[in-house]
Amino acid sequence: MDPYRIFADIVAGRAPASKVYEDDDVFAFMDIRPFTPGHLLVIPKIPARSLAELDPAIGGKLFAVGQRLAAALRDSEVGADGVNFFLADGVTAGQEVFHVHLHVIPRTPGDGFGLRGRPTSPRRADLDxxxxxxRGALERGSAS
Known part of the structure; x- marks a missing residue:
């Protein structure tokens, strides 16, 4: 099975998945390599390799479904105390499957998962x- 098409195969029913949610635009299922128990993936049914290719309305729907799933993770046997959302866009960001997908990761005390980056302290002038x-890129339309 092609790892770059696996999500399209899941949506089409050609590959197995433990489905949690489905509507006309979005499909959510259990991650087979979970960071924590209950880790879910939310994908658009129409493949988009990157955020640049993703219809913004569908992107909004991914997060709306993620929000509903987060509440369900708290109310289910998972018993999440918190939830992290994660979306990798591009190889450098850690994207491995090139079909946009939102990770919905339930959190419980002591689960061992967390962000491991080191924040910096830039000067205000650099931030400005x-x-x-x-802002210039937005005005030129590169993020439309």
Missing amino acids: YLAGSI
């Missing part, structure tokens, strides 16, 4: 400079 660059 980058903010201006990003």
